[in-house]
Amino acid sequence: GLELARQYEPAVILMDINLPGMNGFEALEALKRSAITRDIKTIALSANAMPHDIDKGLKAGFDYYLTKPVNFELLIETINRALERPL
16 A cells, blocks of 8 residues: 555545554554655544544544544545545
8 A cells, every 4th residue: 555655646545543464553654754655645544433542543643533434424525625625
């Protein structure tokens, strides 16, 4: 995923926190270290939904933190916000 982000430079990345091999916090840190990917908006998507989980994610540098089960209306709204598009 990190290589794809460097190659395609997407405007937004949706990232699960509980990834195999590397968790979402480690992946976010790798994105932020690269000049190519550091400004990509990142939206955490996780089943870790307690207030301290959300706070931890935002403090780590995610632009937004959404919880599962996915509320698709909120997801679309958040993506539009990340892209700075009016609804």
